Amino acid sequence: MHNNDLTIKACIEKILETMHDLGYSKGNIEAYEHSYNTFLKFCSQNNYTYFREEIALEFLKQTYGLELKCLVYDNVNTKHYRWRLRHLRVLSEYSRNQIFISKFSKFHKPVEKDDYWNKLYTLFMNHLKNNCDYADSTIRSKELTIRTTMNFLIQLDIHSLDEISPKIINKIISKFIHESSKSVTYRIRHLKQFFTFCFDNNLCRNDISSIIPHVTIPHAAYLPTSWSxxxxxxxxxxxxxxxxxxxxxxxxxxxxxxxxxxxxxxxxxxxxxxxxxxxxxxxxxxxxxxxxxxxxxxxxxxxxxxxxxxxxxxxxxxxxxxxxxxxxxxxxxxxxxxxxxxxxxxxxxxxxxxxxxxxxxxxxxxxxxxxxxxxxxxxxxxxxxxxxxxxxxxxxxxxxxxxxxxxxxxxxxxxxxxx
The missing domain is CATH 1.10.443.10 (Intergrase catalytic core)
Incomplete structure (x- = not known):
């Protein structure tokens, strides 16, 4: 099963073509090309035609001895392979969305591999993109809140919305407590929206949003900084x-x-x-x-x-x-x-x-x-x-x-x- 009609080779050709159009240096393009040729050889030997992240992870393990859960540079195990890892992430994104990503944020790690939470994540993100008139930056902000929350719940060994108690809610909010009061207010709004969405779509028995504390920061609480x-x-x-x-x-x-x-x-x-x-x-x-x-x-x-x-x-x-x-x-x-x-x-x-x-x-x-x-x-x-x-x-x-x-x-x- 694959999510698009572009083969691995076709995706790589498109990536290199895009890099050329965007003005990347010859040396940079050649570095990508060399990395992809090694990956293509591996795929040919194993009869892989369409890209899947599991293939890339298998390639990294067999070729470089890297055992990773996902294609994210973690600054420890992947220090000497950061560029090869980046090349594969670019290929992964292009294969999935036909979009060339020039820069990845070190703060944006995917949801841990958990079928239950990944399903909810996909449903909620599709809802934000298709049913809400939000700017891209607003969607990214909400996505970061929900993804961070889901990864935290996985760490707590919680694999169902029905397992979330007021005590767990307090722990979730404590993850954001170091941020500014305004940011915490936004995070709580994001959580309320997510849990309301889950309840309205019969994804949980109880309305979890009702146990999230209401926090409002007065507009006058912020004194703007200015210069002379x-x-x-x-x-x-x-x-x-x-x-x-x-x-x-x-x-x-x-x-x-x-x-x-x-x-x-x-x-x-x-x-x-x-x-x-x-x-x-x-x-x-x-x-x-x-x-x-x-x-x-x-x-x-x-x-x-x-x-x-x-x-x-x-x-x-x-x-x-x-x-x-x-x-x-x-x-x-x-x-x-x-x-x-x-x-x-x-x-x-x-x-x-x-x-x-x-x-x-x-x-x-x-x-x-x-x-x-x-x-x-x-x-x-x-x-x-x-x-x-x-x-x-x-x-x-x-x-x-x-x-x-x-x-x-x-x-x-x-x-x-x-x-």
Whole structure:
């Protein structure tokens, strides 16, 4: 039995072709090809035509002496074979979904091999993808919660929903207790949704969601981190704009500083979103799904032009911001923007207060608090930042930015043309 009509050889040919199209180096492609030739020889000797993970695990055991339960790099047993293992994971994903995966997260391990929990996992994931209008990032977040929970239950030797008691629920929640209060709230919501789904579909006798504690963190509990105008200038001035990566990072952080765009919207910007004649940026916000029009400020325009002409790799990808190394496609979501921000913050010599969760969202908070210091009405700030609720904007009332009283209201002049 196999899940697709592509043979192992056909999948490998498609992978190598995709790598070539994405601009991978000749040496990298040859390394994959050599690894796959060894695997193909093994498959030919054993009359394997279609890929299954069990075949790859058998290959690793017989060829390299690796006894693994799944195709995951564990940093101990697979240290010297990490690239061969990665090649097989790429092949596994392509065989299953016909999608070339360029990067695997070290945090995302599959559900342990347990027929009962794997069945529930598949049912719930199909429900999220087919019956719920969720963004991919939301599905990934819910998936991580449920997968982590299932693996924990397997460790506890629990193999049925009906075995879950209030004591077990408390143990599950304790797995996430080290995270922020906001994150814990989300995890509990995910668990409630999963157990409700199971009960509604007659997968368990009792409604387990009813024994999960209700936790609500007030919106006012979060005090956003922000920077001064001088610190924002220091951040931007520290970037070497002679390199292609520097041109890209400068444009990204300038957009965050001057327009307050969220990371998820910055990484999704398309070349066609920029109307150079009207000097406007048109986009649909990912979080709110609202269409917004932003001014294409002069300094942002020139920074973007410099990147497109002198720093952006040649690619068929229509996204504005592209990876600096092959494969030359779009940045990998908000996390890529966050990594750029973290690197540039440290490179600029700026100190993050101890205990503060300070990401690129802090630049958005900076813009909001500067506008507030100039007594800009909250509804106007809310419109500029694209907030759906005035509650989100009212958080800035709790920030003290007295040193920025001279900043004008117009976003085009928020930093007095000094950023």
């Amino acid at each position: 105008a001088d610190e924002a200038r220091q951040l931007l001035d520290s970037i070497d704009r002679t390199s292609s990566t520097g041109k890209r990072d400068y444009a990204i952080l300038l957009i965050a500083c001057r327009l307050g765009l969220r990371a998820c919207d910055i990484c999704r910007l398309q070349l066609e979103d920029f109307n150079w004649e009207t000097k406007e940026i048109h986009l649909i916000q990912k979080k709110t799904q609202n269409a917004i029009v932003l001014p294409l400020l002069n300094d942002i325009g020139w920074a973007v032009i410099d990147y497109i002409k002198n720093g952006r790799p040649k690619t068929r990808d229509s996204h504005l911001f592209i990876r600096a190394i092959p494969p030359y496609n779009a940045l990998a979501g908000s996390s890529a923007i966050e990594n750029i921000f973290t690197f540039r913050i440290h490179n600029a010599g700026l100190r993050i207060p101890r205990g503060k969760n300070c990401g690129i969202h802090s630049l958005r908070h900076t813009l909001g608090s500067i506008l507030l210091e100039k007594e800009t009405p909250l509804p106007i700030i809310s419109q500029i930042l694209g907030h759906q609720s005035i509650k989100s904007t009212s958080t800035y009332l709790r920030l003290n930015m007295k040193g920025l009283a001279e900043c004008p209201i117009d976003p085009d002049k928020v930093f007095n043309n000094e950023i």
